[in-house]
Amino acid sequence: MSNVLSTGTSALLAFQRALSTVSHNVANLNTPGYSRQRVDFAARNPTDVGVGHIGQGTRIQDINRVVDELANARLIDSGGELARLEQLSSLSSRVDSLMSDPATGITGAWSGFFDSVSALSADPSASARRQDLLGQASALSARFQQIQGQFDQLSREVDGGLRAGADEVNRLASEISELNAKISGRKAAPDLLDRRDQLVGELVALTGGSAVSQDGTSVNVFTAGGQALVVGTQASRLGAVADPYRPERTQLVLESPGQASRLDERALGGRIGGLLEFRSQILDPAQGELGRVALGLAHSFNEAHARGMDQYGDMGGEFFRAPTPKVSAHAGNTGGANLSAAASDPGAITGRDVVLQWRDGAWSATDATSGGELALTGSGTADDPLLVAGVSITFDGAPASGDRFLVQPTAHAAGVLDVAISDPARIAAAAPMRVEADLGNVGSGKPGAVTAADPDNPMPAHPATIEFIDGDQYTVDGAGPYPYVPGETIHANGWSFTLDGAPGPGDRFGIGPTGAGSSDNGNALLLAAVDDLRGLDGGSQSLNGAIAGLTTSVGSAARQAGYAAEAQGVLHTQAQAARDSVSGVNLDEEAANMLRLQQAYQAAAQIIATADSMFQTLLGTVRR
Structure with missing residues (x-):
């Protein structure tokens, strides 16, 4: 009789706990990252009664998550890549909209300016035509400055995103390491494992990379470039620091005792990698190319304008204030050298930044993006300036070994382009x-x-x-x-x-x-053709071609990023479906389990009721 009661009690408790697990599954139907749990039953050890063994009922052997580790890993990987592409696509499309929209792009103001030059060539003595030309020139320079301002705003947004992303990475890495400590060395609660998987997915969505199980308990997380973020119970830390050349720009470093390693888009994926890739592959090149067009316009138009004669009988002066290359010293420089730069050959300027370094008593030049060596001539004096990529550079003071300088020929040129004259009569429309x-x-x-x-x-x-x-x-x-x-x-x-x-x-x-007050249009005709002169890329590209190329390249990059994000979204949906098919909660299945367990629970209760009846009968017999 006691065996019947014990057996019924074990069954009642086991089925009660199984029902609780089913209820837990249903309650977490919409919980992100939740994996349904399953109860494993096992028979209790039987009792030897001499003639054989009598069973002692059932027990809960284990409560497990229903998971497919390969499906989880695939979901985490696809989530990191999707986050990177969505970030890149979102920001790239903003640059594309900025450059291609007639209300914000450069093409409308560009056409308006050169149309006004053509109109002046048809009637060079008309003061209204001259005034309109100055107005269109001011509108064009203002549009260059506005676009540069938008680029600067995007750059600040990237910096803010990097700082916020670094803080979030540090929080997630810390929580994952703490969960590794709780899970390590003992049977972990399924909910803790789910929580850790969810955090790992969020971390990889920020940095890209992968998660690797260690000893079946801890999970190590690495960035897309293989940098360790979490190893067991130790979490690395990302820091946001100022760029050594441009303090206004944020860089990310991986901090470790005694040193900090700079991270770029090759070392990071996810949303942070998307931010870095956008900045280096889309924003910086677009800004440099826009500045190259502004610089080319200023030099080409000024050169043509200087060949003409204005209405005062003077030779044409500077029409646009030509931008000058920017030189920035590295924060770690120890010498006293100061560098200044000028555009010596605008047709040879590519718009790419250059790094100059003083080593072994001589200067060397490298491409700031690729690190490739660049041809460099000259000594750096006023009579013999350094010449590299169309830029002439002079320096004074004594550089120290290892000192570095960043030369940006066109990065900020669009923001400083301006009209140099205000008197319409100073427009040199006449041939001299x-x-x-x-x-x-x-x-x-x-x-x-x-x-x-x-x-x-x-x-x-x-x-x-x-x-x-x-x-x-x-x-x-x-x-x-x-x-x-x-x-x-x-x-x-x-x-x-x-x-x-x-x-x-x-x-x-x-x-x-020609003389003063002339109605000659000889030079105005030359000015109207400046946009079609092949003065860039060593004489192989015109200003019109550069404008079209910039708009096309930005649009192409945005479309490619959009297509890639759309395709990755499909892959991620498939990965999510594959994970949910194994680990997701199915209400029909849980309802069937609940009904089955409810019936089993009622049967176990009936066993206890039968044992109680048998006990009451025995007591009644003894009393008589």
């Missing part, structure tokens, strides 16, 4: 020289615009007279005769022009300075 046909000419020859062979000296030494002896010969100030073929260029003393039509015998053409 003009050629006029004598009123008594009998031929049909009409002179075109005068071109100066020497841009640094566009004015002739003195006026000149060209006289045709006949249709095949001419003299210049009496010198000659020189042979003439219709359509051929007439040139002397550093100038040249062509005739449209056929000159007659005795026809005369005078060439001399």
Whole structure:
């Protein structure tokens, strides 16, 4: 009779605990990262009664999570990659929208400016045309500055995201190490294991990488670059520090006793890796290329403007204030050298940053992104400046061995581009020289615009007279005769022009300075063509081509990141479904288990009731 009672009691307790587990599963149906739990039953040790063994009922052998470790690992990995791509896609699309939208991009203001230059060439003496050109120039420079301001804002957002991400990584790594300590060395509660898996997934979503089980108890977490974040009960720490060249920019370091290792996008994945990759692969190149266009515009337009003459009769001055390259010293420099830079060859400037280092008594130059060596000439004096990638650099003071400087030829150029003149009459629309046909000419020859062979000296030494002896010969100030073929260029003393039509015998053409108040449009025509001049990339690319290339490259990068994020989202959904098919709570299954266990519980209660009846019968018999 006692065996019946003990057996019923063991069954009642076991089924009660199993029902509690089913209830726990149902209660955590919507808990992120929860793995359904399963009760394993086992028979209690039987009792030897001489003629055989009588069973003693049942017991709870274990309560386990239902998990597939490979599915969990796949979900964690895909989550880290999805977080990286979503971060990269989100920020890249913002740059794409900024550059491609007519209301915020550069193309609208760019077209408006050069349209106004073309309009001026059609009516160079109109003050309204000149005023409109200055207004469009100011609008263009303001648009460059606005876009640079948006780039700066994105950079600050990246810095803020890195600092917040570092704090979150440190919190998660600390919690995981604490859970490793609680779980290690004993049978862990399934809920603790779920909690740790959830934290590991969140950590990998921030940094990328993987989780590796150690001794079946602890979990070690590594970044995408293999840097250890959690090893057993020890958690590493991420720090946010100032860039040694640019204190306004944040870098991440992995802190360890006595040292700190810098981390870049190659060492980190997840959302933090997406931030770093966006900054280095999208934002910095776009900012550098926009600055290269601004620098190229300023130098090309100023060069063409200097060849013309304004309405005061003066040669054209600076139209745009040309940006200058920025030089920043490394925070760890110990010498006293100061460097200054200028754009010596805008056509050779690529927009990529350069690192100069003083070592063994000489300077060396490397690409700041790739680390590749760059050609460097010169000694750094004013008479013999250092020349690298289209930039000339001079220095004073004494550098110490190992001192480094970051040269940014175009990174901030767009933000400082500005119009240098405010007087419309200072626009040099006229060519400095003009050629006029004598009123008594009998031929049909009409002179075109005068071109100066020497841009640094566009004015002739003195006026000149060209006289045709006949249709095949001419003299210049009496010198000659020189042979003439219709359509051929007439040139002397550093100038040249062509005739449209056929000159007659005795026809005369005078060439001399244009003079003040001229309505000549010779230089305005040159200014209107500046955007199509191939002055970048060593003469292989125009400013228009660079603008189109920048917009296209940003748009392409944003689309690629978007497509990659969309594809990874599908893979992550599949990984989540695979994990949930094993570990997720199924209400139909839990309802069936609950019904089965409820019936078993009622049967166990009936066993106890039967044992009680037997005991009461025995007592009644004894009393009689």
